[in-house]
Every structure is written in structure tokens, then in C-alpha cells.
Amino acid sequence: MPGIVIVDLGTGNLRSVSRAAAHVCGGGDGDNGAVCVSAEPRVIAAAAHLILPGQGALGAWIERLNANPDLRAAVLGRLRAGPVLGICLGLQALYARSEENGGLPGLGLLDGSVKHFAAAHRRRCNGDGDGDGDGNSNSDGDNAAAGKTHAANPARLKIPHMGWNRVRRVREHPLWHGIEDGARFYFVHSYYVDAGARDEVAGESDYGVTFTAAAARANLFATQFHPEKSQQSGLRLLHNFVNWNGE
């Protein structure tokens, strides 16, 4: 039975995740190095290390999970014990509620909700007394003076949040081992986690609003960013995961 199992809900680039996991197993310690992508409840239930990835729409992801009760039961069972790494939707799905599609129910294992960047950016803009984001962004006509001004203007923030952003350590965790505080990871998402319990936040980032970049509770660790696409820092995090016992 493979040690590392990647749950296949048919979204995202699972190949990248499995390749990166296999790459960090090359060193050989901890696991037997076998990685598989599976939607088979028996395989998922028996996984030594479970990775829950996902990209795109959370609604479709949850629907696919719910459409297969045996799979859902296996995933939920496995989330209760043994090391789990959630990636992107695999983070968002752990919370109870999402703004997507007017209030989608998640798995409810962590405390908080999933929100859209656009709403957060609008709230910031309204603080300037300028309801119209566009009007605001036009005011920086003197662009010779600066990248900084318009980069800092929330009205100009593009969605999705795409690219390399800094992750601030909120608390220590075995998965951060050997990664510097403030290291950059690759993100691509339009919804973000607004955590309800501070002690479940492992790392955070800023994009017009401060959001949860990594969450941790007991055997669960989940990232909004993509470790499989985050070069050295990401590979280090995956390496730490496959060598983690979930405690």
C-alpha cells in the first residue's frame, strides 16, 4: 500500500503534486517513497500520509466529494488521525462556510470562513470615501513617482491573487522546519480563508487584506499556496510533511 496518497477529486494539476511528493521522497527516509493518486476509499483510509489538493471552484470540489458517500466517509475518517496536508481548495474545504455560490457548506473541521477578495478590497476602498475603485486607481497619474503608490492601492489589486507572496510565520510547526519566516510561496486563488480561531493559523499573507496562508490543528496542516510549485521552500515543506508523524 503506498505511503503517500493524493486524493483525486478530478480538479487541478495532480501530476505536479505527485511529482513533487515523489521528488522529496527520493531521499528515502521516513516513507517507502511510493506515491499514488487515488479516489479509492480503501486506499485513502489506509494512507500513511494523505494529501488533499484542489484547484478551481470549491463548489465543484465539494460536490464531487459528496457525490461519492464512501469516498467522503473515507476522507473524513482519515482527516481525524494521521498526517494530512491540504493544498489550496484542500485548505478552504476544511472550514465551515464559503461565500462562494451564496454560502456553500464546507467540512467544518476548522473555525472560520472562506471569502472573496473582491468584497474585501471593496470594503477597503470604501474607507477612502471613494466608492468606485476605478476612479481611485486613476488618481495616480504621476506614475514616475511610483510603483509603490499604485501597488499599495487596494483598488488596483488583481484577482486572482496570482504569484509569489511572503508568508509570515504565526506559530512554529514541524512543517516550517528549515524554511525562513517571510519566505515566498506561489499562490493562485480568488477566495481566501478568514480564520475564526487564531490558534489554528500557522502562517498568514497580505493581499489587500491579511488572510490565512497556512492553517494547522493537531494532525492537519493546510496551505493556501502551492508547495508543489514553490521551488525550494515548497519542496522543503513537502519534505517536512512526508517526515511528519502528525503530532
Next chain:
Amino acid sequence: MTLAKRIIPCLDVDRGRVVKGVQFVDIVDAGDPVEAARRYDAQGADEIAFLDITASSDARDTLVHVVEEVAGEVFIPLTVGGGIRALDDIHKLLRAGADKVSINTAAVARPELISEASAHFGSQCIVVALDAKRRGGDGAGDGAGDGNSNGAGDGDGNGDGDGDGDDAGDSGWEIHTHGGRQPTGIDAVEWAARMVELGAGELLVTSMDRDGTRDGFDLALTARIAEAVSVPVIASGGVGNLRHLADGILDGRADAVLAASIFHFGEYTVQQAKQYMASQGIEVRL
């Protein structure tokens, strides 16, 4: 603001081999896309783009194998474009390890492909590539330079805020397909907005007037589109030096800059480009 602006080296691939020549000092096989990708990754590239320029469709599957191989050892995002016509082409590339696909001609031929693709795979992996050319042909005044085009960029930005309706239809740039050879009559800014509406997660904007000239991006074009859409914009076409890359961000208002020849011919490394951009106050991943 801590999100870094991205530098994306682009590799043109024909029948599975890099063309235009990549000249790294100690590279064994300059035509091997895997080796080139590995080198750009080591230099700190934020993403790598592959553009398949293979003319015959039967040789296209070679790129899938290239992507597979690169994805096995380069752990940064990979964007692959060229000749994508259908959902099945996208599926193959994503399954091989591409993170995003860029679609150009097929989007013009059948715009619904973009909505179908984003519904199916998620808009985060659908990049629409726009090849735009100034109307009126000779591009007079281009050479007058960056100062000039900056002014135009700002003016346009203001116009947009007031109402897209007025100027939609004639921004001054027209979409071309088939590598820039075929005019479509479609206005570039209007097209950009429509593609985002249909689900494009990012736009790759190439100036056909500047591509290959090494005179710098068409900053007015880039700024105009960056102002008009809510998604990230990649500036492309015309980079000849590091100043041009910084201009693309500061004046072109792009979120990422793409370049081929300045990196291929070993004039600059990606690392040097980033250091220069950082010296200009641009947030980069060093």
C-alpha cells in the same frame, strides 16, 4: 504590498526542440527544452512559458512529452501555448504537468472555448494570449518613446474610469491571429474585457509592432489593457534591455513581464533582471 511582480522567460519550441538558440555558458545541449527550463529555474525564474511553434499538427504531441519531463524536475508554474484548439488539448497539457495553458487563435475562432475551458478546468489555468497591432500600420510616433506612450496610458486610464462605452470599439489596437499575420478587425481592449468576462484568468498581451524589435514593450497598450481588466496582465513583445522590463511594470502596469531573447542569448540572467527591478523599487522574489 508583498506580492512579487513576476519574470517569465519564454521558450519557443519546434518539434520538441528550443529554437532561436538558448546560450547559457555551460549548457550541454542548447536545443533541449528540459535543460533550458532547468537553467531558468536555477536563475530564479518565477514561471516558465513554452510556446509551441510547430507547424505540423502530427508533431505537436512532442510538446506534451517535453512538459512531462520538465514538470518532473522544475517545481515552478509552467504555462504552455501554441496550437490549442479544444478542451482535449488543454486536458492533455494539464495532465502532463502544465499549470496554465495560453490560447490565442482558437479563442478568436470560437470565443466559447474560453468559457467552456474555465468552467471545466478553472479560470486560474486559462490564459488568453492577445496579439495586438496598432491600427494605421506604420506605428508612427512609437519611436518617440516611452515618455510619450506613458502619457497616453494615463489618459486612457482616466477615460476608462468614466465609461467603457465611449471608446470601446476603437482603442487604436487590433487583434491579430496566426502569429500576427492575420488581422481580425477586433478591437484589442474590447477583446481583453470580453475574454475576462468569459473566464480568462490572466491575459498575455503581445505587441506585434514591438515583437522582435528590442525597442521595449508597447507601454500604452499594456497599460490600457491592465487598467481595463480585473485579472493579471503579462506584458510581452519587444524587450531589449532590463530597463524595458521595469518599464513594463511601472508604466505598463503589468503584473508580470515575459521575455525571450534577452535571456536566451545570455545577455542577462533572470537574477540580474530581478536585481535591476528591485533597484527600481519593484517587489520581486530574489
